[in-house]
Amino acid sequence: MTSYEWAAVLAALCISLVSPFAIRPLLEKLHVVDVPNARSSHAATVLRGGGVAPLFGLSAGFLTLLITSEASGGKPQLLIVFLGSVAIGLVGLLEDLWGVRIAVRAGAQLLIGALGTSALVIVSTTEWWWVPIGAIGFAGYTNVANFMDGINGISGLHGIAVGLAFSAIGAMSDVRWLLPIGLAFAVSFGAFLPWNLRRNRLFLGDVGSYLLGGCISLIALAAAFEGAPVVALLSPLAIYLADAGSTLAARIFRGDDWKQAHRSHTYQKLTDTGLSHLRVALIATAATIVSTAFGLLACNASDSSLALAIVGIAVTSATYLALPKFRGWTAAPAALGDLGPTDVTVRPLNEAALGGAKWAVVGASGFIGAALVAELRAQGHDVVDVVAPRLVLNPKGTARDAIEYLARSAEAVDGLAAACDGADVVVNAAGLALPGSAASDSLSGANALLPLVVLRAAERVKATRVVHLSSAAVQGRRRVLDESLETSPFSPYSHSKALGEAALRLYVAKGPVGELPSLVIIRATSVQGVGRQTTAQLQRLARSPFASVARPGDAPTVVSSLRGLVEFVVQVGKYAGDVPITVLQPWEGMTTSSVLEIAGGHAPLKVPVWACRSLVTIGFLIGGVLEPVNGVVRRVELMWFGQKQNAKWARSVGLEGPSYVHDVLFSLPNDHEPAAHPRADEALRGRDAWAGSS
Incomplete structure (x- = not known):
């Protein structure tokens, strides 16, 4: 030059x-x-x-x-x-x-x-x-x-x-x-x-x-x-064109309003899996550089170079588009993001349920419900045990479909309203806790439609507050669990829980201001306790030769205790100030290694990160064909890598309680149930599936 x-x-x-x-x-x-x-x-x-x-x-x-x-x-x-x-x-x-x-x-x-x-x-x-x-x-x-x-x-x-x-x-x-x-x-x-x-x-x-x-x-x-x-001139543009073009085509094919703003670009999906903005930007740029390298081959006049350039650009673009799937991203139900501007604001909970307020617990005979009822009664509250109705909803339904089904569920609403009559606080602790199950109308009915029925019944009896127990699984594989409205479900179970959250938010957004009960959604993490099948499985795994973590094993884990969750639910229900519409159960201080060591009595095997990540990637590729496999692979991924949690609201108001995970996992089975929750073990034997969120 x-x-x-x-x-x-x-x-x-x-x-x-x-x-x-x-x-x-x-x-x-x-x-x-x-x-x-x-x-x-x-x-x-x-x-x-x-x-x-x-x-x-x-x-x-x-x-x-x-x-x-x-x-x-x-x-x-x-x-x-x-x-x-x-x-x-x-x-x-x-x-x-x-x-x-x-x-x-x-x-x-x-x-x-x-x-x-x-x-x-x-x-x-x-x-x-x-x-x-x-x-x-x-x-x-x-x-x-x-x-x-x-x-x-x-x-x-x-x-x-x-x-x-x-x-x-x-x-x-x-x-x-x-x-x-x-x-x-x-x-x-x-x-x-x-x-x-x-x-x-x-x-x-x-x-x-x-x-x-x-x-x-x-x-x-x-x-x-x-x-x-x-071809050379188009090669550095290929990644941007592939991302925008495939997104537009997919939205038109689904019948979406392609002119509306959305979050379905490949780069946005990658951020939803937990990658930072800079990492995703570098990934897109690296793909552009690789595509350009192939494109420069077209500067050679030979036909073979041109063909190789075109194939290389196409493969690079296809690989980039597939990266969210490799990272475990799965499309959420269609209506999870269609709530509009009301989605970005929190619903203040100015009404307080204090002192001897009357509580109604839906799903009181379940794992979490039984322990919650025992805790409330130990604190002197008047508690009503409510049996959850069995409901069905199309697993391919949207939040709007759930609200439409609500209109057809008058009998279920009437029954719950009669049972909750006079309650100041209504807690929905019911649902199907089947992380590895296939999609079904009963799974969607229990985890997506039932929360709406509970909220409508609470509205009918003029309750002050509704607490719905959801699951942190709705945010999927993101790097840090938080209290944002963003969800990235990866399995039928997490889809159903995410759909339940979306349906509740949509109902609140469309409802009459000032007439609905104050709603708070608590995202529970991996709750462990006596008698729970998942806890028994965790203990067996921890004592087996397969107990392992991704080196060095100091990552925070989502494993939490039944007692910790129950105490947090009561605190949220009684809290006198503002509460965000979505809060996360606080971390109980355990790491991937410490959980397995306490439960198994010996240090877990520490596996190189690259080996763990490779196996998880293969597992999720299989899950792309056999969706229920994703739930199993996700549990293994959590065992190896854990997941950070940012329970911002609980920390800001001082509601991060003590950790009880050690008490649950250290003791032998059937010998570690806290005295404050005597019914939980008895209530859940033989019916772990029909339980609270996990």
């Missing part, structure tokens, strides 16, 4: 680095912010519009190349790309500042694409039938970049990867101007990364994502018209 071309790259870098310092105060003054919603991948309000910085930087690079006489050709093309990029960036800026109607945005994108393609056709003497293709391609990739700009770092890294790819193509072909402009593009977006990744973040906004997609598409068109290999 010439000194002028290096000067253009340096100008782009310097302007992009400095611009945010001037832009940020202006954005704060104008209050240009991105407000999170149920489909967002962030939880806090963040300034947006930072894409003005790469717009300034890239403009500086273009202008430097255009005003220097020694630039390596392509000046007409550079001018067209520059003007088109600035124009689409300004459209995005208008959207960030004031909002622009969808029809206007789409029209502007198509118009800029058509004008830019027409100008490129003129200067390169290409056929005019390229104009509609170029217009659609320009508008399409502009929106693809916008759709993919959902997590920290992904757009900046994409700009670096694509810019370097274009530079490599320029160096390997006759289109020499690709080399400096590709580098200028890369440094312009790379310079913004620190602002996007730092704690006090700044988002690109539509101005940045529109600039990213629009400039890429115009550069690719201009280079293709100049003779650069089309």
Whole structure:
């Protein structure tokens, strides 16, 4: 490259680095912010519009190349790309500042694409039938970049990867101007990364994502018209196109409203499995680099190189799309994310159930219900034992289907309302605890429809508070269990529990304000206690040669105690202040190694992490065909790797109680039941399946 071309790259870098310092105060003054919603991948309000910085930087690079006489050709093309990029960036800026109607945005994108393609056709003497293709391609990739700009770092890294790819193509072909402009593009977006990744973040906004997609598409068109290999030019775009294209096709195929915001992109699914934003962004970028490496083979004129390039790009894209499945992600029921803006707010529980309030426990003869009743009576509360009705619901149903079935369950509602009459607090401790079972109408009925029936009955008797026992399994394999509304169920059981949560939230969102009981959903972890089949299985496993953990074995485990859960439920029911609609049972301080060592009497085998991860991956691949296998594999994964828990609310109000897991697991079977819960062992013998959540 010439000194002028290096000067253009340096100008782009310097302007992009400095611009945010001037832009940020202006954005704060104008209050240009991105407000999170149920489909967002962030939880806090963040300034947006930072894409003005790469717009300034890239403009500086273009202008430097255009005003220097020694630039390596392509000046007409550079001018067209520059003007088109600035124009689409300004459209995005208008959207960030004031909002622009969808029809206007789409029209502007198509118009800029058509004008830019027409100008490129003129200067390169290409056929005019390229104009509609170029217009659609320009508008399409502009929106693809916008759709993919959902997590920290992904757009900046994409700009670096694509810019370097274009530079490599320029160096390997006759289109020499690709080399400096590709580098200028890369440094312009790379310079913004620190602002996007730092704690006090700044988002690109539509101005940045529109600039990213629009400039890429115009550069690719201009280079293709100049003779650069089309396959090579498309290779760095393949991952973004595969992610956005497959997502759009799947939503249309399912009959979803494809125009609505959603969280079904591959990169979003990967974050749902527990990976951080930066890790997912690096995965997408690594896939782009691999795809580009294959694409560069197309710069060789041979047919075999072209064929290998196409196959390599296709395989790389398919592998990227399959990564969420490898990580254990499974699609949630269709209606789990359709609740709208009310989803992102918590329902305050200002009403307090204090002193000698009357409680009704649905599922009082079950494992958790029996222990809860004993604890409440020991504290002097008036408690009503309520038998849960047996209900059925289509396992493929949605939250809205569950509410529709509720209207047909008048007899069940009447029966529960009569049993709960006069209760101040109603606890739903019933459900089918069958983590490894196949989908069935009884599983969905017990875990998804019954919670609605309980809430409707509590509403009927004007109860103050409803406590529903759900399961932390609804969040699946995410790295840290928390109290957010996000769910990633991986098995029929966790699907049914997630559907129950969604149905309750939808009912509350649609219900009359101030007339419904205050609802709180408690996500229980892996509850252990005397007489429970899962506890007996855990003890047998711990005493066997198969007791093992992923090295070093110090990861927190979800194993908890019946007594710990029961005490927490009572505390939540009696709490006088605000409670989020979803809370997590507090961690009881055990690690993967300590649980097995206490239960088995000897230290577990410590297996290399890579071996454990490989076996789990194979197991979930099998589970992709035989879904019930996922529950078994998930239990093994939890034994090896554990799972962190962030019971934020309990910690903030001081409700993290003592740990009783040692008492449960250390003693011999039938000899370790806490005296405060004498009924739990007797009530559950022979009927562990029809029990509370785990």
